Amino acid sequence: MNNLKFDANGLLTGIVQDSDTKQVLMVAMMNADAVKKTYQTGLAHFWSRSRKSLWLKGETSGNLMKVRKMLVDCDGDALLMFVEPQGPACHTGNQSCFFTEMEMKNAA
Protein backbone atom coordinates (compact mmCIF):
# COMPACT_ATOMS: atom_id res chain seq x y z
CA MET A 1 0.00 0.00 0.00
CA ASN A 2 2.89 2.36 0.74
CA ASN A 3 4.01 2.49 -2.86
CA LEU A 4 0.63 3.56 -4.19
CA LYS A 5 0.12 7.09 -5.44
CA PHE A 6 -3.39 8.40 -5.29
CA ASP A 7 -4.32 11.50 -7.28
CA ALA A 8 -5.64 14.82 -5.95
CA ASN A 9 -9.05 13.18 -5.51
CA GLY A 10 -7.55 10.23 -3.63
CA LEU A 11 -8.04 7.86 -6.54
CA LEU A 12 -6.05 5.56 -8.76
CA THR A 13 -6.97 3.52 -11.84
CA GLY A 14 -8.00 -0.11 -11.44
CA ILE A 15 -7.91 -2.33 -14.51
CA VAL A 16 -9.54 -5.75 -14.46
CA GLN A 17 -8.26 -8.54 -16.66
CA ASP A 18 -9.67 -12.08 -16.85
CA SER A 19 -6.95 -14.30 -15.38
CA ASP A 20 -7.86 -17.10 -17.75
CA THR A 21 -8.71 -15.49 -21.10
CA LYS A 22 -6.61 -12.32 -20.56
CA GLN A 23 -9.54 -10.23 -21.81
CA VAL A 24 -9.65 -6.76 -20.28
CA LEU A 25 -13.05 -6.62 -18.63
CA MET A 26 -13.40 -3.14 -17.19
CA VAL A 27 -11.63 -0.16 -15.70
CA ALA A 28 -12.78 1.87 -12.71
CA MET A 29 -11.38 4.10 -10.01
CA MET A 30 -10.24 2.92 -6.59
CA ASN A 31 -9.64 4.92 -3.43
CA ALA A 32 -7.46 3.69 -0.57
CA ASP A 33 -10.43 1.99 1.06
CA ALA A 34 -11.30 0.11 -2.16
CA VAL A 35 -7.70 -1.09 -2.48
CA LYS A 36 -7.66 -2.17 1.16
CA LYS A 37 -10.97 -4.02 0.92
CA THR A 38 -9.83 -5.74 -2.29
CA TYR A 39 -6.60 -6.75 -0.59
CA GLN A 40 -8.39 -8.01 2.53
CA THR A 41 -11.27 -9.88 0.92
CA GLY A 42 -9.84 -10.95 -2.42
CA LEU A 43 -12.90 -9.45 -4.13
CA ALA A 44 -12.61 -6.43 -6.43
CA HIS A 45 -13.86 -3.20 -4.85
CA PHE A 46 -14.01 0.23 -6.48
CA TRP A 47 -14.97 3.78 -5.68
CA SER A 48 -18.06 5.04 -7.45
CA ARG A 49 -17.58 8.71 -8.31
CA SER A 50 -21.25 9.14 -9.23
CA ARG A 51 -22.60 7.52 -6.09
CA LYS A 52 -19.66 8.70 -3.96
CA SER A 53 -19.44 5.34 -2.25
CA LEU A 54 -17.38 2.21 -1.94
CA TRP A 55 -18.59 -0.39 -4.40
CA LEU A 56 -18.14 -4.15 -4.18
CA LYS A 57 -18.23 -5.23 -7.82
CA GLY A 58 -21.11 -7.69 -8.20
CA GLU A 59 -22.76 -6.79 -4.90
CA THR A 60 -26.10 -6.35 -6.70
CA SER A 61 -25.66 -8.55 -9.78
CA GLY A 62 -23.89 -11.36 -7.98
CA ASN A 63 -21.11 -11.13 -10.53
CA LEU A 64 -18.30 -10.86 -8.03
CA MET A 65 -14.71 -10.80 -9.21
CA LYS A 66 -12.28 -13.01 -7.36
CA VAL A 67 -8.85 -11.41 -7.53
CA ARG A 68 -6.10 -13.91 -8.20
CA LYS A 69 -3.22 -11.49 -8.63
CA MET A 70 -2.67 -7.77 -8.37
CA LEU A 71 0.11 -5.79 -10.04
CA VAL A 72 1.00 -2.14 -9.51
CA ASP A 73 2.52 -0.10 -12.31
CA CYS A 74 5.90 1.63 -12.33
CA ASP A 75 4.64 4.96 -11.04
CA GLY A 76 2.24 3.47 -8.51
CA ASP A 77 -0.92 5.10 -9.77
CA ALA A 78 -2.58 2.12 -11.44
CA LEU A 79 -3.45 -1.42 -10.41
CA LEU A 80 -3.95 -4.39 -12.70
CA MET A 81 -6.12 -7.11 -11.22
CA PHE A 82 -6.25 -10.60 -12.64
CA VAL A 83 -9.66 -11.95 -11.74
CA GLU A 84 -11.91 -14.94 -12.01
CA PRO A 85 -15.22 -13.26 -12.89
CA GLN A 86 -18.42 -14.88 -11.60
CA GLY A 87 -20.38 -13.46 -14.54
CA PRO A 88 -20.33 -10.68 -17.14
CA ALA A 89 -18.39 -7.59 -16.08
CA CYS A 90 -20.67 -5.21 -17.94
CA HIS A 91 -24.11 -4.03 -16.87
CA THR A 92 -25.16 -4.57 -20.53
CA GLY A 93 -24.57 -8.29 -20.13
CA ASN A 94 -21.42 -8.26 -22.22
CA GLN A 95 -18.51 -10.20 -20.80
CA SER A 96 -16.36 -7.07 -21.05
CA CYS A 97 -17.27 -3.39 -20.90
CA PHE A 98 -15.04 -2.98 -23.96
CA PHE A 99 -17.25 -4.26 -26.76
CA THR A 100 -17.51 -1.36 -29.20
CA GLU A 101 -14.84 -1.14 -31.84
CA MET A 102 -13.66 2.24 -33.09
CA GLU A 103 -12.72 2.38 -36.72
CA MET A 104 -9.06 3.29 -37.29
CA LYS A 105 -8.34 5.67 -40.14
CA ASN A 106 -4.86 4.26 -40.64
CA ALA A 107 -3.16 1.20 -39.31
CA ALA A 108 0.48 2.18 -38.79
Added chain:
Amino acid sequence: MNNLKFDANGLLTGIVQDSDTKQVLMVAMMNADAVKKTYQTGLAHFWSRSRKSLWLKGETSGNLMKVRKMLVDCDGDALLMFVEPQGPACHTGNQSCFFTEMEMKNAA
Protein backbone atom coordinates in the same frame (compact mmCIF):
# COMPACT_ATOMS: atom_id res chain seq x y z
CA MET B 1 -15.34 10.26 -31.45
CA ASN B 2 -18.88 11.44 -30.72
CA ASN B 3 -19.53 8.68 -28.22
CA LEU B 4 -16.49 9.48 -26.10
CA LYS B 5 -16.95 11.09 -22.70
CA PHE B 6 -14.05 13.16 -21.46
CA ASP B 7 -13.89 14.09 -17.79
CA ALA B 8 -13.85 17.58 -16.28
CA ASN B 9 -10.19 17.88 -17.28
CA GLY B 10 -10.92 16.78 -20.85
CA LEU B 11 -9.35 13.38 -20.35
CA LEU B 12 -10.23 9.72 -20.61
CA THR B 13 -8.33 6.55 -19.71
CA GLY B 14 -6.28 4.78 -22.37
CA ILE B 15 -5.27 1.17 -21.73
CA VAL B 16 -2.68 -0.51 -23.91
CA GLN B 17 -2.72 -4.26 -24.43
CA ASP B 18 -0.29 -6.26 -26.56
CA SER B 19 -2.36 -7.54 -29.49
CA ASP B 20 -0.32 -10.72 -29.63
CA THR B 21 0.40 -11.72 -26.01
CA LYS B 22 -2.62 -9.93 -24.48
CA GLN B 23 -0.34 -8.52 -21.78
CA VAL B 24 -1.52 -5.15 -20.45
CA LEU B 25 1.44 -2.87 -21.08
CA MET B 26 0.48 0.52 -19.65
CA VAL B 27 -2.29 2.93 -18.90
CA ALA B 28 -2.24 6.68 -19.46
CA MET B 29 -4.59 9.57 -20.05
CA MET B 30 -5.73 10.80 -23.44
CA ASN B 31 -7.34 14.09 -24.38
CA ALA B 32 -9.38 14.59 -27.56
CA ASP B 33 -6.27 15.53 -29.50
CA ALA B 34 -4.44 12.35 -28.39
CA VAL B 35 -7.42 10.23 -29.46
CA LYS B 36 -7.61 12.02 -32.80
CA LYS B 37 -3.87 11.67 -33.47
CA THR B 38 -4.00 7.98 -32.52
CA TYR B 39 -6.95 7.49 -34.85
CA GLN B 40 -5.28 9.37 -37.69
CA THR B 41 -1.78 7.93 -37.47
CA GLY B 42 -2.36 4.48 -36.01
CA LEU B 43 0.28 5.24 -33.38
CA ALA B 44 -0.62 5.53 -29.69
CA HIS B 45 -0.66 9.13 -28.43
CA PHE B 46 -1.37 10.30 -24.89
CA TRP B 47 -1.68 13.47 -22.88
CA SER B 48 1.06 14.03 -20.34
CA ARG B 49 -0.42 15.67 -17.27
CA SER B 50 3.01 16.46 -15.84
CA ARG B 51 4.38 18.00 -19.01
CA LYS B 52 0.98 19.31 -20.11
CA SER B 53 1.61 18.25 -23.67
CA LEU B 54 0.60 15.77 -26.32
CA TRP B 55 2.85 12.74 -26.20
CA LEU B 56 3.58 10.31 -29.01
CA LYS B 57 4.47 7.12 -27.15
CA GLY B 58 7.99 6.15 -28.20
CA GLU B 59 8.85 9.52 -29.72
CA THR B 60 12.07 9.61 -27.69
CA SER B 61 12.75 5.91 -27.09
CA GLY B 62 11.73 4.74 -30.53
CA ASN B 63 9.37 2.27 -28.93
CA LEU B 64 6.31 3.31 -30.88
CA MET B 65 3.07 1.41 -30.46
CA LYS B 66 1.23 0.50 -33.62
CA VAL B 67 -2.48 0.37 -32.84
CA ARG B 68 -4.21 -2.59 -34.45
CA LYS B 69 -7.62 -2.21 -32.87
CA MET B 70 -9.32 0.23 -30.54
CA LEU B 71 -12.34 -0.49 -28.35
CA VAL B 72 -14.37 1.98 -26.32
CA ASP B 73 -16.08 0.91 -23.11
CA CYS B 74 -19.79 0.96 -22.33
CA ASP B 75 -19.80 4.43 -20.79
CA GLY B 76 -17.42 5.95 -23.31
CA ASP B 77 -14.78 7.12 -20.88
CA ALA B 78 -12.06 4.55 -21.54
CA LEU B 79 -10.28 3.21 -24.60
CA LEU B 80 -8.59 -0.15 -24.94
CA MET B 81 -5.90 -0.24 -27.61
CA PHE B 82 -4.50 -3.45 -28.99
CA VAL B 83 -1.00 -2.65 -30.11
CA GLU B 84 2.08 -4.09 -31.70
CA PRO B 85 4.80 -2.58 -29.50
CA GLN B 86 8.14 -1.75 -31.10
CA GLY B 87 9.93 -2.25 -27.78
CA PRO B 88 9.34 -2.23 -24.01
CA ALA B 89 6.42 -0.08 -22.88
CA CYS B 90 8.08 0.89 -19.62
CA HIS B 91 10.81 3.48 -19.12
CA THR B 92 12.45 0.94 -16.76
CA GLY B 93 13.01 -1.41 -19.70
CA ASN B 94 10.29 -3.80 -18.60
CA GLN B 95 7.97 -5.01 -21.32
CA SER B 96 5.01 -3.81 -19.25
CA CYS B 97 4.70 -1.01 -16.69
CA PHE B 98 2.87 -3.55 -14.52
CA PHE B 99 5.70 -5.64 -13.12
CA THR B 100 5.37 -5.33 -9.34
CA GLU B 101 3.13 -7.85 -7.66
CA MET B 102 1.12 -6.89 -4.59
CA GLU B 103 0.66 -9.61 -2.04
CA MET B 104 -3.01 -10.53 -1.49
CA LYS B 105 -4.06 -11.18 2.10
CA ASN B 106 -6.83 -13.53 1.02
CA ALA B 107 -7.64 -15.14 -2.28
CA ALA B 108 -11.44 -15.25 -2.45
